[in-house]
Amino acid sequence: MALLKFNNIGIAGLSACVPKKTIDNYKYTQYFEEADVKNIVDKVGIKERRFTDDTMCSSDLCFAAAEKLIKDMSIDKSEIDLLIFVSQTPDYRMPATSIILQNRLGLSKQTAAFDISLGCSAFIYGLSVVYGLMQSGGFRKALLLDGETRSKVYSPKDRQTAFIFGDGGVAAIIENNSKYGESYFSLNSDGSKESYIKINAGGYRVPSSTETLTEKVVDTHGNIRTEEHGYMNGADVFNFVLLEIPKDIKLLMSFSNIALHEIDYFVLHQANDYMNNYLSKKLKLETEKVPNCISKFGNTSSVSIPLTIVSELQKNLKERNKMLLSGFGVGMSWASAIINLENCFISDIVEI
Amino acid sequence: MEQKFIDLFKETLEIEDREIEMTDTFRDYDEWDSLGLLSLIAMIDEEYDLIIESNTFQTLETVADVHNYIKSKTV
Numbered sequence: 518m519a520l521l522k523f524n525n526i527g528i529a530g531l532s533a534c535v536p537k538k539t540i541d542n543y544k545y546t547q548y549f550e551e552a553d554v555k556n557i558v559d560k561v562g563i564k565e566r567r568f569t570d571d572t573m574c575s576s577d578l579c580f581a582a583a584e585k586l587i588k589d590m591s592i593d594k595s596e597i598d599l600l601i602f603v604s605q606t607p608d609y610r611m612p613a614t615s616i617i618l619q620n621r622l623g624l625s626k627q628t629a630a631f632d633i634s635l636g637c638s639a640f641i642y643g644l645s646v647v648y649g650l651m652q653s654g655g656f657r658k659a660l661l662l663d664g665e666t667r668s669k670v671y672s673p674k675d676r677q678t679a680f681i682f683g684d685g686g687v688a689a690i691i692e693n694n695s696k697y698g699e700s701y702f703s704l705n706s707d708g709s710k711e712s713y714i715k716i717n718a719g720g721y722r723v724p725s726s727t728e729t730l731t732e733k734v735v736d737t738h739g740n741i742r743t744e745e746h747g748y749m750n751g752a753d754v755f756n757f758v759l760l761e762i763p764k765d766i767k768l769l770m771s772f773s774n775i776a777l778h779e780i781d782y783f784v785l786h787q788a789n790d791y792m793n794n795y796l797s798k799k800l801k802l803e804t805e806k807v808p809n810c811i812s813k814f815g816n817t818s819s820v821s822i823p824l825t826i827v828s829e830l831q832k833n834l835k836e837r838n839k840m841l842l843s844g845f846g847v848g849m850s851w852a853s854a855i856i857n858l859e860n861c862f863i864s865d866i867v868e869i
Numbered sequence: 870m871e872q873k874f875i876d877l878f879k880e881t882l883e884i885e886d887r888e889i890e891m892t893d894t895f896r897d898y899d900e901w902d903s904l905g906l907l908s909l910i911a912m913i914d915e916e917y918d919l920i921i922e923s924n925t926f927q928t929l930e931t932v933a934d935v936h937n938y939i940k941s942k943t944v
Contacts, residue, residue: 560904677903738902752906753923759914791904795911 519704520772523648527697527857529658530690532586532864533827534578535567535814540683542566542815548674557680562790566683566815568668573869575606575664576614578686580621581867583662586688587622589864592658594623597690599650599659600630603643603819605847606666607632618662629656636714637786637846638704639663639819640687641854645702647691659691665818670716671749672742675735678749681789683815687823700856701773703765707849713753714847718744754846755792762845762853763800769841769853779839780806780855782830786844787811787821808833819844831863874936881905881912891933909935917943 542558542565549557558564569578579602587594600622602615615630624630629650635642640663647659664686671678718729729744742748770777783802785793790811797807808829810821817824822842838858845851871891879889882900895901913919917939921929929935 557904560907750923751903752910752926755907755910756920756923759910760920791907791911799914 521702523700525695526648526651528689529692530590530862532582533687533824534582534867535685536569537868538568540566563815564812569666569684574608575604575666579662579664581869583688585864585867596657597660598656603633603639603663638844638850638852640822641844641852661689663687665820670747672746674741681816683817685817685820685824696859702854703769704852710849714749716747765853780841781838783807783841784822881908
């Protein structure tokens with residue numbers, strides 16, 4: 518059972534960057550009727566999203582977020598000993614994007630750098646890896662970068678996914694300090710559900726070809742995509758979330774011996790408004806303790822949890838905050854964490 | 870029980886202009902789409918504390934099929 522406990526490690530500061538280009542979802546009507554679009558947008562509750570242009574990558578968003586955070590917090594770059602980039606939209610198949618970012622950010626050659634490839638669970642997984650390595654005591658500061666350009670992954674002609682996803686990047690500085698106290702993580706995987714959210718081709722199992730890049734009508738609703746577009750079976754995903762997430766949160770609460778009322782904020786992966794509202798209701802959470810930014814930025818995959826903290830809690834955090842985070846999605850992979858945010862510095866959102 | 874289920878089904882799919890029958894093939898409703906399916910999943914979870922796997926759900930054709938399946942799992 519992947520239940521973990523760490524001591525005296527925490528997030529000292531957090532920043533986020535989104536592209537300037539804003540998509541008005543109600544006007545995203547180039548492939549679908551306006552009435553259909555309104556129906557979908559009302560239900561998923563995503564009014565606007567941010568899209569990168571053709572030349573901009575996840576790493577560019579993370580780079581801008583990291584530069585802002587390092588400057589705002591006056592971080593000495595030579596103290597950053599670990600850099601992890603979590604994403605499923607890296608710059609290249611090789612080398613790892615984290616290594617390119619090490620050089621771009623002007624970090625020392627003695628920085629440990631690697632990528633983690635996970636989707637909506639990735640920020641929490643990434644955080645657990647950083648906490649685990651920090652616990653060894655050998656690292657002074659760690660930089661966790663998490664970026665996604667999911668706008669490039671899904672077909673605009675597939676109504677299951679065309680209105681959901683947006684782009685963003687975040688940076689977190691993590692350090693050892695006795696003020697942070699105990700933190701708890703639960704990490705999970707279920708590969709039997711690999712087909713729920715997937716890009717079928719373009720890897721090494723089904724290499725890219727003219728065939729995999731050809732658009733096809735894929736169902737009776739007339740949705741169109743290629744084998745190299747992502748797809749999502751919304752009903753299966755919803756079932757999965759209802760089955761696994763409340764269970765995982767309850768498991769973590771009991772492992773940590775922390776009661777629901779002790780949690781200041783529940784930050785859930787921003788999947789869509791309908792699913793999140795239902796999940797909050799099922800977990801009997803108080804609405805004011807469940808911040809969301811889904812209407813502004815859409816589903817930004819792994820970025821959505823830290824982006825929600827930056828966008829919604831910058832002015833609301835107290836000195837000490839007990840946070841419950843829960844991320845779930847492609848894999849299927851899901852993770853929950855209880856962490857303390859102690860005087861956490863939060864930069865203004867950067868737009869590029 | 871049966872009437873309550875019909876009412877819930879109708880409300881969930883936001884069918885306002887007519888009555889529905891247990892014998893209806895619900896996928897033929899104009900109101901049926903993937904968002905309707907999400908609403909139905911949520912309703913069944915909330916009312917009956919039951920999650921129907923999609924492979925199973927695909928075999929259910931009429932309103933009565935769904936009702937009978939729920940009954941068989943919740944009694």
